[in-house]
Amino acid sequence: MTAPFVLLLSLLGIMLNLGLAGLVIQPDWSAALLLASILAQRSNWVWALPGFWVHDLALHWSSLVCFPVVALIPFFLAKADARLGPGRPQRVLLMFAGLFPLLWIGWSFPQWLLTMMVCTFAWYFIARPNVKPA
Amino acid sequence: MSKHRSPLRILAWSGLLLILLISIQQLPFGQRLNLGIAPLLSVLQAPGRWWQEASLWLHESSQLQSDYQHATIRLEQQGALIQEVKSLREENQKLRALLGIQQISGYNWHAAKVQGRSPDKMSQRLILLVDRAAPDDVVVSSDGLVGLVDLAKSGSAVVRTILDAAIAVPVTMPDKKLAALVRGQGNRLMVDFVPIENAPEVGSILQTSGAGGMFPAGLSVARITNVEPIPGQVFAKVDAEPVAHWQRESWLAIASATRKAVQ
Numbered sequence: 001m002t003a004p005f006v007l008l009l010s011l012l013g014i015m016l017n018l019g020l021a022g023l024v025i026q027p028d029w030s031a032a033l034l035l036a037s038i039l040a041q042r043s044n045w046v047w048a049l050p051g052f053w054v055h056d057l058a059l060h061w062s063s064l065v066c067f068p069v070v071a072l073i074p075f076f077l078a079k080a081d082a083r084l085g086p087g088r089p090q091r092v093l094l095m096f097a098g099l100f101p102l103l104w105i106g107w108s109f110p111q112w113l114l115t116m117m118v119c120t121f122a123w124y125f126i127a128r129p130n131v132k133p134a
Numbered sequence: 135m136s137k138h139r140s141p142l143r144i145l146a147w148s149g150l151l152l153i154l155l156i157s158i159q160q161l162p163f164g165q166r167l168n169l170g171i172a173p174l175l176s177v178l179q180a181p182g183r184w185w186q187e188a189s190l191w192l193h194e195s196s197q198l199q200s201d202y203q204h205a206t207i208r209l210e211q212q213g214a215l216i217q218e219v220k221s222l223r224e225e226n227q228k229l230r231a232l233l234g235i236q237q238i239s240g241y242n243w244h245a246a247k248v249q250g251r252s253p254d255k256m257s258q259r260l261i262l263l264v265d266r267a268a269p270d271d272v273v274v275s276s277d278g279l280v281g282l283v284d285l286a287k288s289g290s291a292v293v294r295t296i297l298d299a300a301i302a303v304p305v306t307m308p309d310k311k312l313a314a315l316v317r318g319q320g321n322r323l324m325v326d327f328v329p330i331e332n333a334p335e336v337g338s339i340l341q342t343s344g345a346g347g348m349f350p351a352g353l354s355v356a357r358i359t360n361v362e363p364i365p366g367q368v369f370a371k372v373d374a375e376p377v378a379h380w381q382r383e384s385w386l387a388i389a390s391a392t393r394k395a396v397q
Contacts, residue, residue, distance in 0.1 A: 014171070015171060015174055015178050016178070017253040018168070018171060018175060018250035018252070018253070019175040019178045019179055019249070019250050021250070021251040021252065021257060022257055022381045022382050023382075028253065054167070056164075057163050057164040058164060058167045058168060058171060059253060060164065060252065060254075061162075061163075061164030061165060061168075061252075061259060062159060062164065063155040063158065063159060063163075064155055064156070064159065067155070068152065068155065071148070071151065072148075075144065105254060105320075106254035106255050106258065106320055106321055107254055107255065108255045111253070111255075
């Protein structure tokens with residue numbers, strides 16, 4: 001259920017980014033949601049990565065913006081989880097890494113910061129159903 | 135079955151994926167995707183349009199009367215200006231003929247509504263709502279050159295602005311013997327082939343030279359922001375910024391070359 005919902009929201013986010021750019025400062029909705037779903041559950045990369053590819057193509061006309069970096073995140077996340085145990089620090093670090101190309105491609109710093117915030121919120125909400133009570 | 139995959143295999147798959155991505159980089163997938171999304175953008179922007187239309191109904195009649203009077207006065211002023219422009223145009227053509235400056239004529243001008251923009255700081259790409267547009271049509275704002283139509287289909291067109299590295303614009307300065315090339319660098323412009331002794335001052339405006347026939351001559355393109363001579367080199371390092379501000383413009387003009395001009 002999460003996958004179609006997040007993918008639909010992500011498409012809406014792409015439309016918001018294209019349709020309202022220049023009018024209001026807005027985060028990269030799509031990147032925030034897709035990255036949050038990978039951070040919330042590693043196995044979500046199966047549908048989130050194609051979403052990232054579409055995101056890169058629609059907003060930047062290139063496959064080489066966020067996609068190559070985000071494609072490495074599930075791999076590094078698995079390695080880090082195996083070594084350090086599942087936890088937040090490595091995920092926060094990888095969130096920075098995954099969204100860093102936005103600054104490089106010309107997004108403003110406030111937009112990037114907003115994207116980080118949306119990603120953190122989305123990560124919390126997507127991960128919530130998986131959290132088992134202690 | 136082993137759960138751990140060999141790092142070599144992962145590396146091979148990653149390399150293959152990267153090669154695939156690089157090889158499809160030149161295909162216009164993004165442009166086609168933008169053209170596909172364009173009708174959805176129209177739906178998304180519908181509430182804004184409805185609000186604008188509804189707000190007209192809420193205007194008081196006295197306000198409308200005053201608006202009408204202002205519009206009538208402006209129309210009269212514009213009529214006089216149009217006359218002046220016509221006589222200036224004729225004079226300009228005669229002067230150009232006398233000076234032997236090549237005039238590129240044969241462009242059809244029409245308006246296009248901006249439907250979407252790429253969300254980066256400088257909006258390097260635009261989506262326009264336009265009926266008649268073809269690839270390589272020139273897009274212009276009231277201030278100067280914006281870019282070129284990259285792909286057009288069923289009432290929409292996607293535009294690469296001059297900030298895109300794929301576009302190079304031949305430029306000159308009206309009062310100088312300068313033949314340079316403006317290239318996009320993402321957030322700024324770079325002016326190539328500017329000889330140090332002929333370098334324009336900071337703040338000067340570069341115009342299209344018309345060389346190559348792609349862009350009509352005389353359109354403002356870039357304002358020089360920095361000129362830096364490089365020791366031992368013939369050409370200076372010149373940075374510039376676009377004259378046109380398309381980040382907030384709702385309407386732009388498209389110049390389509392007629393067949394005669396293309397030939």
